[in-house]
Amino acid sequence: MILSICFVYFGVLLFFSFLLFFSSLYFMISDYSLMIEYEILSFNSNVVYMSVLFDWMSLLFMSFVLYISSMVIFYSYEYMSGDMNINRFIMLVFMFVISMMFLIISPNLISILLGWDGLGLVSYCLVIYYQNVKSYNAGMITALSNRIGDVALLISIAWMLNYGSWNYIYYLDFMKTDFYMQLIGMLVVLAAMTKSAQIPFSSWLPAAMAAPTPVSSLVHSSTLVTAGVYLIIRFNFILDSWTMMFLLVISSMTMFMAGLGANYEFDLKKIIALSTLSQLGLMMSILALGDYMLAFFHLLTHALFKALLFMCAGCMIHNLGNHQDIRFMGSMINQMPLTCCFFNICNMALCGLPFLSGFYSKDLILEVMSMGYLNFFIYFIFYFSTGLTVCYSVRLSYYTLFGNYNFSAFHNMSDEGMIMLRGMSGLILLVVFGGSMLMWIAFPTPYYICLPNMMKMMVLLVIVLGIIFGYEFSKFMLNYQLKSFNFKYSSLFFSSMWNMPYLSTFGVNYYPIKLGNTYYKSFDHGWSEFFGSQNIYFNMKTSSTLLQILFNNNLKIYLSLLITWIALLYIFI
Numbered sequence: 096m097i098l099s100i101c102f103v104y105f106g107v108l109l110f111f112s113f114l115l116f117f118s119s120l121y122f123m124i125s126d127y128s129l130m131i132e133y134e135i136l137s138f139n140s141n142v143v144y145m146s147v148l149f150d151w152m153s154l155l156f157m158s159f160v161l162y163i164s165s166m167v168i169f170y171s172y173e174y175m176s177g178d179m180n181i182n183r184f185i186m187l188v189f190m191f192v193i194s195m196m197f198l199i200i201s202p203n204l205i206s207i208l209l210g211w212d213g214l215g216l217v218s219y220c221l222v223i224y225y226q227n228v229k230s231y232n233a234g235m236i237t238a239l240s241n242r243i244g245d246v247a248l249l250i251s252i253a254w255m256l257n258y259g260s261w262n263y264i265y266y267l268d269f270m271k272t273d274f275y276m277q278l279i280g281m282l283v284v285l286a287a288m289t290k291s292a293q294i295p296f297s298s299w300l301p302a303a304m305a306a307p308t309p310v311s312s313l314v315h316s317s318t319l320v321t322a323g324v325y326l327i328i329r330f331n332f333i334l335d336s337w338t339m340m341f342l343l344v345i346s347s348m349t350m351f352m353a354g355l356g357a358n359y360e361f362d363l364k365k366i367i368a369l370s371t372l373s374q375l376g377l378m379m380s381i382l383a384l385g386d387y388m389l390a391f392f393h394l395l396t397h398a399l400f401k402a403l404l405f406m407c408a409g410c411m412i413h414n415l416g417n418h419q420d421i422r423f424m425g426s427m428i429n430q431m432p433l434t435c436c437f438f439n440i441c442n443m444a445l446c447g448l449p450f451l452s453g454f455y456s457k458d459l460i461l462e463v464m465s466m467g468y469l470n471f472f473i474y475f476i477f478y479f480s481t482g483l484t485v486c487y488s489v490r491l492s493y494y495t496l497f498g499n500y501n502f503s504a505f506h507n508m509s510d511e512g513m514i515m516l517r518g519m520s521g522l523i524l525l526v527v528f529g530g531s532m533l534m535w536i537a538f539p540t541p542y543y544i545c546l547p548n549m550m551k552m553m554v555l556l557v558i559v560l561g562i563i564f565g566y567e568f569s570k571f572m573l574n575y576q577l578k579s580f581n582f583k584y585s586s587l588f589f590s591s592m593w594n595m596p597y598l599s600t601f602g603v604n605y606y607p608i609k610l611g612n613t614y615y616k617s618f619d620h621g622w623s624e625f626f627g628s629q630n631i632y633f634n635m636k637t638s639s640t641l642l643q644i645l646f647n648n649n650l651k652i653y654l655s656l657l658i659t660w661i662a663l664l665y666i667f668i
Contacts, residue, residue: 100182101172104189108165112158119154123536130202146262148202152391156325157199159395163317163402164192170406170518171309174413184224188313191217195318199325202264204252211248215241218319221310222303233305236600240299244289251282267332280333283326284342291323291375293349298596300372304364308409311364316371316405317398324378324394331387343383347476350376352593354483358490359590363408363419366491370445371401373484381460389463392537393456396530400444400453403522407438410515411495414508421491426500430508435496437519442492444526446485446558452530461554462544478557485561490569
């Protein structure tokens with residue numbers, strides 16, 4: 096039964112993936128896009144439409160998402176085989192994919208919100224799938240960080256009441272100078288920053304690694320985190336220069352921070368998560384420079400190699416008895432040659448090694464950025480972050496594949512998981528050839544790059560420097576001091592993503608809770624207890640007792656006052 100459900104979903108998703116891919120080719124060649132409006136409800140001249148937009152971009156992105164999700168579901172059959180509730184898991188993943196489809200094909204803010212909230216809700220269910228305290232905390236920070244983006248979208252829906260409809264696609268070009276439209280653009284940027292985990296919302300992405308590895312492979316590489324980038328690609332025509340500049344600074348800092356953090360991290364999945372964060376920063380920053388085609392190109396190539404990287408990591412974690420610390424690994428190339436081969440190719444694609452898929456997008460982005468007239472700070476951050484990417488990739492390879500074997504002597508490590516390997520093999524060809532294929536398809540006219548030799552070779556120079564530093568800083572053996580040990584104090588700050596996990600949990604919670612405690616002690620159990628509650632009753636009882644004494648003895652008081660009055664008269668007269 097489980098087998099049939101897994102393979103039914105796999106077959107359906109794979110079929111639709113190919114169908115959408117060839118449709119996108121046809122749409123691209125014909126320069127054709129299709130807008131379908133379906134009438135859901137007509138009530139007394141109020142009509143509710145469901146709009147769907149098919150163009151080459153949405154179809155191509157959908158085909159990639161469906162292909163990766165089909166491979167992940169195939170892979171999950173073996174990876175999650177020990178789970179009693181694998182059916183529920185597959186259904187959740189499928190619901191996730193459906194939400195993503197909604198988001199991709201919507202030209203309407205209301206239906207975008209439907210897909211957007213669907214992603215947030217299902218991702219929460221998937222992050223807390225392994226039910227323990229750590230997962231619950233991770234799920235909560237994921238859900239609450241994304242709620243900020245949901246609120247921004249809701250506000251932008253409210254602002255769009257100023258226009259005739261919520262189909263934003265009609266207004267992008269026509270109303271771009273309008274103040275309200277620029278405001279909507281800012282809100283969309285805020286929403287995208289939360290979903291794509293830019294500073295200061297970055298801490299949820301590494302925390303979400305509490306989810307099962309197939310979820311990390313699908314959700315935190317190609318779908319959920321790229322939803323924000325995709326939204327800005329759609330809205331990029333209305334963003335003004337100040338919003339773009341703000342986004343550029345934030346995204347370049349995210350790229351730098353994530354690259355630096357990954358060099359200090361020891362959890363295998365968190366290293367890959369930080370690498371995803373770094374690449375998201377790269378996509379956002381090239382978007383902020385105004386080139387949405389390059390951002391889309393990098394989004395697709397990155398989805399391929401990052402999904403496979405997570406799958407290889409899951410395979411390693413399985414074989415190591417669920418240990419994720421890279422210090423337990425080493426010499427895995429001898430025990431798991433094929434998985435490690437895939438892992439290495441993905442790492443190289445991530446670094447931007449020539450002629451793998453990552454090279455075509457990453458190299459082009461850096462060269463287009465070099466062609467621009469930006470300041471040295473942005474130029475330096477871009478290249479330094481690329482160097483850091485290579486650095487942590489080499490460090491990861493050293494600790495897992497080439498270094499000394501550090502695990503238990505009794506181990507059972509092998510490439511025996513045939514279903515997992517087949518699922519991974521479905522992606523490896525695309526990781527190698529996907530970049531050049533996409534470049535031939537997506538860019539009808541090539542980019543004209545004209546740079547001096549030194550700047551042209553800068554990318555390769557940075558890659559070589561990254562390899563040297565990555566190896567030097569992580570090499571350790573007898574009579575050889577570990578270089579990174581000299582920087583152990585700086586690691587407290589850099590490894591914790593510039594203290595962001597603390598700031599977005601304690602920083603947000605501590606003072607309101609402390610204020611609540613003060614209010615509770617000083618007001619609820621303090622002054623308000625004195626002036627209200629029991630004390631009101633006590634004061635009223637005392638005063639009414641006093642009045643009762645007066646009323647009971649009113650004749651005596653009257654007579655005594657009379658005697659006092661007569662005595663006073665007698666004395667003074």
